[in-house]
Amino acid sequence: MPEAIIAPLLEPITIRGLTLRNRVMMSPMSRAASSNGVPGANVASYYRQRAEGGVGTIFTEAISIEHPGALGDIGLGDGAAPYLWTDAALAAWRGIVEEVHAAGAVIFPQLMHFGVMKYPGSGGAHREDLIAGPSGLWGPADRPSGLPPEMIAKLNQPGRAYSDAEIEQLVAAYAASAANAKAVGFDGVAIHGGHGYLIDNFLWEGTNERTDRWGGDHVQRVRFAVEVVRAVRAAVGEEMPISFRFSQWKPQDFTAQLARSPKQLEEILAPIGEAGVDIFEASTRDFTDLPFESSDISLAGWTKQVTGKLTAMVGGTTVKRGKLEGTFTPPQTIDNLAEIMARHARGEFDLLQVGRALLNDPRWLEKAQKGEELLPFDPACLVA
Numbered sequence: 001m002p003e004a005i006i007a008p009l010l011e012p013i014t015i016r017g018l019t020l021r022n023r024v025m026m027s028p029m030s031r032a033a034s035s036n037g038v039p040g041a042n043v044a045s046y047y048r049q050r051a052e053g054g055v056g057t058i059f060t061e062a063i064s065i066e067h068p069g070a071l072g073d074i075g076l077g078d079g080a081a082p083y084l085w086t087d088a089a090l091a092a093w094r095g096i097v098e099e100v101h102a103a104g105a106v107i108f109p110q111l112m113h114f115g116v117m118k119y120p121g122s123g124g125a126h127r128e129d130l131i132a133g134p135s136g137l138w139g140p141a142d143r144p145s146g147l148p149p150e151m152i153a154k155l156n157q158p159g160r161a162y163s164d165a166e167i168e169q170l171v172a173a174y175a176a177s178a179a180n181a182k183a184v185g186f187d188g189v190a191i192h193g194g195h196g197y198l199i200d201n202f203l204w205e206g207t208n209e210r211t212d213r214w215g216g217d218h219v220q221r222v223r224f225a226v227e228v229v230r231a232v233r234a235a236v237g238e239e240m241p242i243s244f245r246f247s248q249w250k251p252q253d254f255t256a257q258l259a260r261s262p263k264q265l266e267e268i269l270a271p272i273g274e275a276g277v278d279i280f281e282a283s284t285r286d287f288t289d290l291p292f293e294s295s296d297i298s299l300a301g302w303t304k305q306v307t308g309k310l311t312a313m314v315g316g317t318t319v320k321r322g323k324l325e326g327t328f329t330p331p332q333t334i335d336n337l338a339e340i341m342a343r344h345a346r347g348e349f350d351l352l353q354v355g356r357a358l359l360n361d362p363r364w365l366e367k368a369q370k371g372e373e374l375l376p377f378d379p380a381c382l383v384a
Contacts, residue, residue, distance in 0.1 A: 005341050006368055009352055012056075015241045015278050015310065018187055021104060022056035024365055027314060027355035028110040028190065028245075030061045030081065037064070037071075037083035039092045044099055049362040051103035054369070058105050059190050059243075059353070062112035062197075065173040069128045069198070072118030084109060084177045094184040106187035108243060111177050111232075113170065115198030116207055117251065119154040131159025133198065134214060134224070139206040143253035146326030167214055167224065170198070175231035182236045189232055189240060193272075194247030194283050199225050203258055203268065204250060218259065219267050226275045233276030244272055245281035245314070248291055248299065254324060261292060266306035279310045281353060285323070286316035287340070301348030313340070313349035318357045318364070318374055330379035331356055337368060356382075 009023045033043055047058050064070040066085040083089040093109070100107040116133040131138055136159035141152055162170065178189045193199035201207040202224035208215050214224055225244075232242060246269070250256045259265035269280060282300040291299045300313035317340060319331035343349065357364045357374070359381045367374055 005337060005371075008341070008344060010369065013310075013350070015188075017239055018106060018241055020056040020106060022054070023351045024055045025057040025312060025351055025353045026050050026055050026059055026358050027353035028059045028061050028192070029355050029359055032061075032081055034082040034089075037081065037086065038088045039082050039096060043082070044092075044096045047096055047107065048099045048103055050358055051100045051105035051107075053358070053362040054365040055105060055354070055358070057187075057351075058100055058107040060107065060109045062192055063109045063177070065111055065113055065170075065177045067113060067170060067173045069115065069118055069132050070113040070173075072114035072122045084111070084180050090180055090184050093181075093186075097185040097187075101185075108188040108190040108241075109177075109181045109186050110190040110192050110245070111174055111181075112192040113173075113198035115196070115201040116159065117155065117196050119151075120157065131155065131157055132162060133159065133201040134161060134208040134210050136161040137207050137209065139196075139204070139250065139252035141252070144255055144324055145252060146254065146324055146329070147251055148326070161210070164212065164214070171224075171227045171231050174228045175235040178232040178235040182240060187240070188243060188278075189236055190243040190245065190281075191228060191232060191277075192245050193225055194245045194281075196250040196252060199228060200247065200250065203246070204256065206250065206252060206256065218264055219271075222268055222271050226271050229272055229275035229277055241278040242276055243279035243281055243312070244277045245283050247283040249285055249289075251327075254285065257291070259291070262302055262306055265291070265302055269303060269307050273307045273309050277309060279312055279351065280304075280307060281312045281314050282349075284315035285321070287313050287343070288316065289323075298343060298348050301343065301346070304347070304349060310350045311348075312351040312353045313343070314353040314355075317352060317354045318368070319360075319377065328382055330377055330382065333357070333360070333374050333377045335374065 013020050063082050063084045116138045138156045141156045248257050280303050282303040300311050304311040320334045321331040360377050361375045
């Protein structure tokens with residue numbers, strides 16, 4: 001494909017004084033390859049290779065905040081998700097940041113807490129003995145889902161609701177990890193607010209039935225996300241960009257909707273943006289999955305319209321899966337760059353996050369830029 005087609009994505013952009021060399025970002029992709037939560041040389045090589053491949057920004061895999069419920073089974077074998085709180089982990093991340101910078105890219109850690117996606121007993125020493133979240137509910141178990149029945153059975157169990165004091169502690173834990181990220185040299189902070197994890201649990205009616213200040217209607221359920229963003233902004237100051245990922249779909253329900261109209265989307269996202277977010281990552285299983293009937297505008301397009309914030313389009317760049325296929329189902333490689341760039345030309349997004357295609361080929365951007373044939377998808381790349 002001619003370089004001219006993706007040329008607009010190769011232009012630099014500056015956010016809060018941080019200049020990205022281009023508008024292509026590596027999407028967070030869990031690897032669970034960090035022994036005892038400390039990323040090693042293998043993890044450093046993984047990120048460095050993608051930076052050397054030309055992407056402007058690396059978003060790390062989900063990094064657990066320091067809380068018993070933050071870690072869970074990602075489904076990638078015996079490996080562990082990385083931490084951002086022990087001396088050893090911080091030293092390792094400092095080295096990774098330096099390697100990514102040497103390759104010309106910037107890097108954000110994605111801060112995450114498993115919420116109700118952590119089944120009882122998982123997480124090793126950092127464990128909860130019950131499903132824990134805003135209401136202790138995993139969510140409806142009769143909706144379209146890519147999870148196998150045995151995993152749903154593990155997760156869909158009676159749980160416990162976090163107390164008001166525990167919720168305040170969770171907010172503080174996000175802030176502490178953000179402060180650690182700044183201390184080791186990360187360029188910005190990404191907050192995982194989608195995909196059925198903790199922040200999403202507060203946002204979604206299927207997992208939040210609280211009637212106190214942390215629950216209520218779609219507007220009131222935003223409070224936890226807002227408090228987390230405010231705390232992170234206070235921890236990192238005004239110079240570092242903050243990115244926030246959200247999704248309509250959940251593992252419990254691929255057809256779920258946080259917002260049923262553009263107005264509701266604005267009512268949910270505007271307070272989060274005002275709390276200190278610079279970039280919204282509008283995460284879909286495929287960017288062609290449209291959020292509202294009678295409109296062909298993508299979720300990213302609506303997000304940009306209702307917030308006025310920089311928006312990243314997430315999901316389905318040069319890969320394709322069936323609508324109900326699970327996370328670890330290998331996709332097919334396709335060429336949909338022309339459609340992506342048509343949406344960019346329409347003003348639907350500012351930044352493009354690329355996940356599985358970059359897992360499959362660290363040099364994906366070079367091939368896309370030169371119009372070379374993309375590699376067939378190798379299922380082995382899904383496991384670190």
